[in-house]
Amino acid sequence: MKLSRREFTVGALLAAGTMGLPIMVKAQGTKTVALLFDSLVSPFWVSGIEIMREKAKANGWETLENISDFDDNKQFEQVKAMIGRKVDGILIIQTDSKAVIPAIRAANEAGIPMVHFNRPPAESDAYSVAIQADNRKIMADTVQFLVDEAKKMGGKYKACLLIGDLGDVNAIQRRDGFFDVVDKNADMIEVVARVSTEWNADKAFAGLTNALQANPDINFLVTSSDFMHPQIEQVLQTAGKWHKRGEEGHVLFAGFDGDEGAYARLKDGYLDACGVQNLFLEVDMAFQAFIDMWAGKKPEKLLLDPGFVITQANLTEKQDEMWGYTVWKKQNG
Amino acid sequence: MTSTDVTAVSKPRAQAGWKRLLLSEYLVLVLTVFYFAVMWTIVPEIATADTLLDILRAMMPLLVVAIGQTFVLIVAGIDLSAPSIIAMASVVGASVLTGDGGYANGTGFEIIAGILAFIAVGAVIGTFNGLCTTRFNMPSFIVTLTTMMFFSGAAIWYTTVHTDASSIGNLPRGFIGIGQGTFFGGLPFSLFVVLVVGGAAHFILSRTVYGRWLYAVGLNPRAAAVSGVPVRRVIFWAFVISGVCAAIASILYTGRLETGTPVLGQRILLDVIGAAVIGGVSLFGGKGKILWTIFGVLFLTVIDKSLQLMGLPIASVFAIKGSIILAAAVIDAVRHRVLVRG
Structure with a gap:
């Protein structure tokens, strides 16, 4: 059977329309x-x-x-x-x-x-409703853990903070959370470097390299986001400062977010603590906000995820709430 | 007459019809209508009055930048700095306009001063591009690539000097109206701006000596120079026009978003050049019309809107958009082959 061009065109359009129907039907109800x-x-x-x-x-x-x-x-x-x-x-x-x-x-x-x-x-x-991690508190709790560890070990500490993009409120709150704790412990911890990364891994690498050249005795390091861990590891390795907890020369090291790299470094003993944004809870909170608004309620404009601090002490207990663990599990079978 | 005779007669006629369509300057418009019709069956919402108005609104700023780019492409140049002009003009203009300590805040002339600041940024960067290209005989690709990089960074620096945040807000309602306002029952005010810019550009290209010089320089600058065309001046002004058009687009974008931001327009370069080229403007110069640029912008905007409406994962969006643009490019190549063969 031969088809004319017109018949073919009409047929093609109808076929496309038929393909679209399930999409429209599925969207109903x-x-x-x-x-x-x-x-x-x-x-x-x-x-x-x-x-x-x-x-x-x-x-x-x-x-x-x-x-x-x-x-x-x-x-x-x-x-x-x-x-x-x-x-x-x-x-x-x-x-x-x-x-x-x-x-x-x-x-x-x-x-x-x-x-x-x-x-x-x-x-x-x-x-509108915003769901956000309680950045300042989570960071303060994380740094407090690091300070407690430092107190146990004794001595004086030279600290370096990797700051995010200060146009981002998350970065500002994390920075403030860091100083909330460090300022109270100024007799023990001196902040010798604040590296402005603008959430850029290359800038983090260059900034931390410079900071370590200027202050080779940095032994207290906090990053505002875990995605910079590979660069931090590289710089510390080059400087001969990449050691596990308990080993001579270990730099007290804390992160923020809770990604798969943070999980791996915690498990391996290089990272002391990580402030985790509870991604699972945040999604639940966001979806609950929709359900509430559909029901005619008006939730608060800002809802906070309290997050948590994960360390080697509670790693097994809390890892299922750490989104990075889920990613790590997938990557490592 | 037998059926065989009818087929024999209608076949060449149909072939001639296809050839006419292929060579027609309305080909891209026809493709857009065809694509729209197919999409209508998949996402019916694309044909609602609201979506059609959205398409019109989305087209406006992009069209103004593409019109400026058309001038530069006609003289066989390229202006890669358009996105950074948009960003720089956005933050400079917003710093003049803003109610949070803007330079013209409280003077009563905020809006006029702000708009002049936008245009001045475009004109200055366009002048710089034009001077470097014509006085130092530098390739426009390198000149505008450099200005793009420099002013993209400068826009971020300028913002950090003026605010602790990443953008400048609190712009006057009167200014926001340029990007968001409507007239005649819902038509975007930006349409009025674009009609003025597009009308002027069309007039310059089709009715003035300068317009004829642009095509002559694009086709063969040496021959044009021998014929008495001030080649350098013609190219210089093409870059100034492109800069001013990018600044006008920046006004529309900034008004729309109620915010001056240093990353405004940073991702639209390919859309700007792509729209002009898909419309039929030649990258090798000497060929282009405002009407073609309009068709190119419409085509890309309809594709974008349809993909947004479908709400597909990003991998599918890139694959579909790439395939559609590739198909349009192939059709354009076939068209040129047919044209060359006669």
């Missing part, structure tokens, strides 16, 4: 949540989106995804597109806390609940 990320460049976000997909599926929800690649304007377009799709909720990780405000307003106008994950927006008249 269930909740659809948009997951709008600005990037998937670190294990934290990759794990985050995987946990969200799994938990949404467990709730019987559909998910739609968009990545803005750090483009605020594109993310605004994506929010508008999701409003066009009439989703039931928008979970967003914005790049800029101010530039996201028009997107919140647009979601408010459309009556679609919006939840910010990990980064709250700037103050505005628009309503």
Whole structure:
């Protein structure tokens, strides 16, 4: 049988339409949540989106995804597109806390609940809910553990802090949490280096190298994010300071986030403590906020994940709550 | 007449029709309509009035930058600095406008002063690009690559000097209206801006001596110089126009987001050049129309919007977008072959 071009075109369009039907039918009668990320460049976000997909599926929800690649304007377009799709909720990780405000307003106008994950927006008249780790407290607890260890061992300590991008409220809160504890122990700990990394691993490497050249006796090190661990390890190895706990010359070392590298270094004894953002709990809190808003409730604008400090003492007990352990388990069978 | 005779007559006619379509300057528009029709069956929301208005709104700033880029492409140059002009103009303009201690805050002239600051940044960087390209005979690729890198960094530095945060907010409502406002029952105000810029650009290219000089320089600068065309001046002004267009786009983006940010527009370079080239503007110079650029921008914006609506994982988005642009490029290559063969 020969087909004319016109018959073929009409057939192709009908076929495409038929393929689309299941998508439309599937979308009916269930909740659809948009997951709008600005990037998937670190294990934290990759794990985050995987946990969200799994938990949404467990709730019987559909998910739609968009990545803005750090483009605020594109993310605004994506929010508008999701409003066009009439989703039931928008979970967003914005790049800029101010530039996201028009997107919140647009979601408010459309009556679609919006939840910010990990980064709250700037103050505005628009309503949305933000889930954020209690960075300052988690960092303070983590550094307190390190200080207690230092007290047990005695002596004086020269400290170095790797700071994140100070345009990011998370980085500021973690820095403040560090100084909340260190300032109280100034007789024992002197902060000799503050390395501004701007969340850039190369800058962390260069900054820490310079800091160690200027202060070779640094023996107390805290990083504002675990993704910089490989660079830290490299620099400390080069300086002959990469030793396990209990070994001569061990640098007291703490991290923040709770990624798979942190788990591995804790397990191997190189890392003393890590402030963990409880990603599983944060996703639960975000989804609960949607459920509450769908029920007509108005949750607080900022909900805090208390997080926890993981050390070798509680590693076995707490590892299942550490998202990095899940990643590590997958990578290591 | 037998059925065989009918087929014999209709086949060349159909072939001629396809050839006419392939060579038509409306080909990209036809492809856009076809793509839109297919997408309509998959995501019906793409055809709602709200989404169509969103597509129009999304097109506007990108179109203004692409119009500026068209001038530079016609003279066989390239302006890679457009994204950094957008970023630099955004933070400089916002630092003048902002209610949080802006330079013009409380003067009553905030908006005019802010807009002038935006335009001045575009004009200055465009002038620098034009001077380096024409006075020192440097390739525009290198000049604008350097300015892109320099001003991307300068925008971040400028922001850190003016605020503790990563962006500058609290802009006046009157300014925000340029990016967000509507007129005539929902049409974006930015459409008005684009109509003025696009109309002026079309007029310059099609009705003025300068427009004819641009094409002459793009086709063969030596022949143009021999014919008395001030080649250096023509190229210089193309870069200034491109810089000013990027600054106008920055006004629209900044107004839309209510924020001056140093990373504004950092990811749009490929869309800007891609839109112009897909529309039919030649990378080798001497060929281009504003209408073609509009079609290219529309094509890319519709693709973007459809993929956003589908909400697919990022790997699928890149694969689909890449395939569609590749298909458009292949069609364009076939078109050129047919054109060359006659």
